[in-house]
Amino acid sequence: MQEDQRVFDVAVVGGGLGGTMLAAILARHGVRVLLLEGSGHPRFAIGESTVPETTFGLRVLARRYDVPEIEHLATNGALRRHVSSNCGVKRNFSFVYHREGEPTRAEECTQYPTWGPPLGPDSHYLRQDVDAYMFHVAVSYGATAHTHTVVDDVKFEENGATIVTRDNGTFQASYVVDAGGVRAVLPERLGLRQEPPYRTRSRTVFTHMVNVRPFDTVAPPRRLHGMPSPFSQGTLHHLFPGGWFWVIPFDNHSAGTSELCSVGVNLDLDRYPRPEGEGAEEEFWRHVRRFPSVAAQFERARAVRPYVSTDRTQFSSRTVVGDRWCLLPHASDFIDPLFSSGLAVTVMTLNALSHRLIDAVRHDDFDPTRFAYLEEWIKRMFRFYDDLVSCSYVAFDDFELWNAWNRVWTITTLYGTNAQNQAAVAFEKTHDPASFDALETPPYRGLQGVDNPWVEQLFNRSRDAVLAYRDGQLTKDQAVERIFTLLRESELCPAVWGTLDPEDRCPSGVFTLWPLMKILLWGKFRSPRHVRGAYFTGGARLVGKEAAQVYGAELRRGVSQVHQTARDMWCNWNRDWAHRPTSRDIRMKK
Numbered sequence: 001m002q003e004d005q006r007v008f009d010v011a012v013v014g015g016g017l018g019g020t021m022l023a024a025i026l027a028r029h030g031v032r033v034l035l036l037e038g039s040g041h042p043r044f045a046i047g048e049s050t051v052p053e054t055t056f057g058l059r060v061l062a063r064r065y066d067v068p069e070i071e072h073l074a075t076n077g078a079l080r081r082h083v084s085s086n087c088g089v090k091r092n093f094s095f096v097y098h099r100e101g102e103p104t105r106a107e108e109c110t111q112y113p114t115w116g117p118p119l120g121p122d123s124h125y126l127r128q129d130v131d132a133y134m135f136h137v138a139v140s141y142g143a144t145a146h147t148h149t150v151v152d153d154v155k156f157e158e159n160g161a162t163i164v165t166r167d168n169g170t171f172q173a174s175y176v177v178d179a180g181g182v183r184a185v186l187p188e189r190l191g192l193r194q195e196p197p198y199r200t201r202s203r204t205v206f207t208h209m210v211n212v213r214p215f216d217t218v219a220p221p222r223r224l225h226g227m228p229s230p231f232s233q234g235t236l237h238h239l240f241p242g243g244w245f246w247v248i249p250f251d252n253h254s255a256g257t258s259e260l261c262s263v264g265v266n267l268d269l270d271r272y273p274r275p276e277g278e279g280a281e282e283e284f285w286r287h288v289r290r291f292p293s294v295a296a297q298f299e300r301a302r303a304v305r306p307y308v309s310t311d312r313t314q315f316s317s318r319t320v321v322g323d324r325w326c327l328l329p330h331a332s333d334f335i336d337p338l339f340s341s342g343l344a345v346t347v348m349t350l351n352a353l354s355h356r357l358i359d360a361v362r363h364d365d366f367d368p369t370r371f372a373y374l375e376e377w378i379k380r381m382f383r384f385y386d387d388l389v390s391c392s393y394v395a396f397d398d399f400e401l402w403n404a405w406n407r408v409w410t411i412t413t414l415y416g417t418n419a420q421n422q423a424a425v426a427f428e429k430t431h432d433p434a435s436f437d438a439l440e441t442p443p444y445r446g447l448q449g450v451d452n453p454w455v456e457q458l459f460n461r462s463r464d465a466v467l468a469y470r471d472g473q474l475t476k477d478q479a480v481e482r483i484f485t486l487l488r489e490s491e492l493c494p495a496v497w498g499t500l501d502p503e504d505r506c507p508s509g510v511f512t513l514w515p516l517m518k519i520l521l522w523g524k525f526r527s528p529r530h531v532r533g534a535y536f537t538g539g540a541r542l543v544g545k546e547a548a549q550v551y552g553a554e555l556r557r558g559v560s561q562v563h564q565t566a567r568d569m570w571c572n573w574n575r576d577w578a579h580r581p582t583s584r585d586i587r588m589k590k
């Protein structure tokens with residue numbers, strides 16, 4: 001290898017989804033970027049369910065940094081067409097409550113639908129396909145990438161770092177981003193790992209299965225449960241005191257090509273310590289058998305890869321940013337799979353990190369103060385998700401408590417998602433990437449609306465009510481009543497939602513075009529002063545325009561497919577090669 005092929009501006013250690021997206025963006029902007037992945041592609045990875053803040057954040061990332069391939073991950077239609085038909089659709093988050101030894105009760109479930117087209121729906125990523133796709137996108141933009149190259153050490157010098165691989169190769173880089181996930185090299189080499197300062201204490205057993213039945217075939221009939229979206233077309237959470245199962249099907253739509261379903265059980269570590277002498281598989285099935293409706297769903301299921309059983313799922317690093325290095329969130333901390341926050345925090349970080357790195361390379365100035373924003377907001381989001389998840393484990397004690405607490409999350413999600421949309425709408429009007437600077441300005445920083453004092457106050461006070469219940473200072477009924485009072489007093493709940501009615505267990509309703517318009521109208525004309533003007537200020541035109549574009553593109557694609565098939569039946573010659581999209585090389589030279 002020539003010497004100049006070993007010297008880079010930025011080295012990204014870890015070629016998962018986070019590392020590959022970063023490498024693609026940096027390479028797109030002329031940064032000399034090295035991407036090192038310890039295994040090969042495709043390879044198994046966990047982190048499969050997206051949330052609206054992930055997909056809205058991906059759209060922002062794609063437009064802000066002009067990497068349209070990232071936008072293919074943002075809606076399920078584009079994902080299936082451009083990336084992999086092995087991915088599943090996520091039209092909802094469903095939460096079904098279970099009592100040991102009893103079939104689930106029709107009225108004990110809640111649901112939060114994801115957005116309909118053109119801004120949704122969300123997806124279940126078969127990560128091996130999605131990560132491999134993004135790895136190739138990074139390479140095609142000019143990143144120098146090596147698979148099967150484990151980084152064993154990084155030595156920092158005054159002007160950069162030497163990256164040492166397991167086969168004793170070395171690379172030089174001015175800056176190192178560790179995107180290595182839980183087993184990242186820098187936290188270990190720099191002694192960053194610490195006892196997780198989190199209230200959440202859980203562990204996980206998970207695998208991939210085939211033959212998992214759609215829950216709609218074993219659940220009570222729709223006329224009784226009343227949820228608007230099929231359970232099997234979303235991420236299904238089976239809740240029980242002290243734990244929950246995830247069911248993430250990849251085989252849940254008519255155009256799907258996968259038969260897989262990701263499943264896992266998460267357990268409160270103190271209530272369910274790791275059993276001595278019981279394997280992961282035995283333990284998984286023991287919990288399945290406790291709940292008849294879950295057992296019915298898994299009746300014919302079998303695992304197609306080894307079960308993984310973790311110790312405490314939470315891990316943490318003292319710091320995220322240092323002199324000439326930083327960690328992506330999953331290399332730094334993790335809370336729990338509940339609410340699928342991992343990729344959302346990663347995408348938020350990539351949005352804030354990429355322009356800082358591009359600028360640092362241009363000025364050859366990697367002063368850690370340039371990256372201080374990341375330290376603050378990554379850690380703040382982990383603290384938020386720790387509160388959200390730990391209180392959820394408390395709320396799993398009782399369906400009514402869950403039914404109240406879960407509404408607080410629907411509100412934080414609404415404001416978090418809308419913050420991203422505000423920036424996207426501004427960009428649509430101006431086509432100026434500076435529109436996205438708003439995402440690093442109050443009240444839009446971070447995720448889940450935490451930067452907005454009203455949202456933060458609602459969240460913190462509701463959290464305190466759940467903790468007071470846990471500590472025996474409030475009864476369950478008192479905690480539930482307090483949360484509903486806080487929701488009402490906050491005035492943050494759109495009047496078109498059923499949030500204040502405990503009987504309405506899908507309080508947001510659905511996010512198809514007309515209900516979306518109603519939220520926008522509420523925001524524009526009827527919302528309180530602390531909402532009006534800052535949220536829901538526009539978007540109807542953007543949504544309308546994108547809906548028309550998506551509809552037109554689908555029509556053209558269908559017609560073109562029929563035309564090609566008919567043509568190929570009669571004729572051998574064609575000019576398809578003349579209609580290929582402009583290559584990345586040519587686009588970048590423009």
Ligand SMILES: Cc1cc2nc3c(=O)[nH]c(=O)nc-3n(C[C@H](O)[C@H](O)[C@H](O)COP(=O)(O)OP(=O)(O)OC[C@H]3O[C@@H](n4cnc5c(N)ncnc54)[C@H](O)[C@@H]3O)c2cc1C
Nearest residue numbers: 014016017018038046047048049151180181337340342343
């Ligand atoms: C049980 C569980 C369930 C989860 N479920 C969800 C979910 O539903 N939704 C969600 O959004 N998030 C979820 N997450 C979080 C999600 O997995 C992460 O946020 C996401 O994978 C982060 O992507 P990444 O690319 O930063 O890291 P990873 O996907 O972990 O990729 C890290 C890569 O770095 C490579 N690597 C590591 N060390 C080295 C080295 N020394 N040298 C070279 N290469 C190296 C690895 O081989 C790997 O390919 C879950 C996490 C867990 C633990």
